[in-house]
Every structure is written in structure tokens, then in C-alpha cells.
Amino acid sequence: QVQLVESGGGVVQPGTSLRLSCAASGFTFSSHAMHWVRQAPGKGLEWVAVISYDGNNKRYIDSVKGRFTISRDNSKNTLYLQMNSLRGEDTAVYYCARDRGGSYCIDNWGQGTLVTVSS
């Protein structure tokens, strides 16, 4: 079965960096686009970024452009999110998610990793 396991979350100070990882298994990772979606405490879901199956195409929500970078290593079945210049409003649970392919939606989610930005 599809498994997505995020890691790398934690408590960091504003202005610092953090890299999230997502280990994928149970499917052909290199065939699927992948997303990062976040959820601030008590709030709704917010789409953050997507990367194509081959890593050649990436898109971001405006609020993270220039600060966050999504990447993937298909040889390691791993998705990454490099987060720089972190702000308080970046505090959230970050979910790694698989794109269904052809339907422009997410069909599998990880359990999430909490990122807290606080001084």
C-alpha cells in the first residue's frame, strides 16, 4: 500500500532554515507528481508546492516563492522541501502528498510533520 512518511519538522527561530523529507513506498514514485500541503493549527489546508514526476517542473504558492524549494530524488524515492527565511506564519503541519495523475488532485497523504517557527 502507499506509504508517505515525513520527517524533519521541529521548532526553529524566525529567519532560519529547515529541510523536510518524505520517504515514499508502495508505488512507483518516479511516475507521480508530488505535493506539499500545510495546515496551520486550527486552520484549513493550504497547498504549498508541486513537483512533476521527473522534477523538471515546479510550482509554488506566492507566499513561499523565493523562500521554499521543492525537490525530489527518484533514486531514493524521497521528496524534499527546503524552507529558508522561515516566518511565524509558516508554522503548520506539513503534509507530503501524492498526485493522482490525470485528475489534478491528491490521492494519498502522509501523516504530516509539525514545523513551529517561534522565537
Add this chain to the structure above:
Amino acid sequence: QSALTQPASVSGSPGQSITISCAGTSSDVGGYNYVSWYQQHPGKAPKLMIYEVSNRPSGVSNRFSGSKSGNTASLTISGLQAEDEADYHCSSYTSSTTWVFGGGTKLTVL
């Protein structure tokens, strides 16, 4: 990239039907048949319930149905059950080749 608009909460009694709306624009909901709905229980990851406006993934009860009219999509749950109590989130692909979610709706089964 404004969030889609959902009611903050809806409620219904067991056996009843409820509908949750998701309002967008012609650049997202109205422009594409790529609206999806997710169920999220407290402390859990979201689960895909509807994709491409009205399609159900295998394993999702046929009590869940989706539709769209203009810039507004809707999720209907019929024959409400206690286990349906959860947060529901809509999402749409957009003309900016990004995705946008709604603010989420808390469903209470009375």
C-alpha cells in the same frame, strides 16, 4: 490565489442529508472540472472522497456525491452517520497551474 469559500460549519441528524458548498471563481472551480473533496478526522491526515467534481475513489461510500454549478461546487452526504463527523475540505486546480483549498467545513452529526 484566494482560498475557496466554504461554510465554517454544517450539521445534520443521523439519516439526513447535508450539502457543503465551495465557492470559487472562473479561474478555478468554474474553469475546470478538477474539484476534489477531502475528509479529515481530528488529528488525522485528509482522505480523498471525491475527485473531478463527482467521481468517487474505490472504497468511498456512495452516500458521498459531488456536483458543480458555475463557480460553486458542492458535496452532498446522504444518510448521515456518526462516523461522517469530520472536517471537509474542497480543492481546485487553477489557471495559474497551482492548487487552492477552501477554508474547511466542520460537519457535526447531531
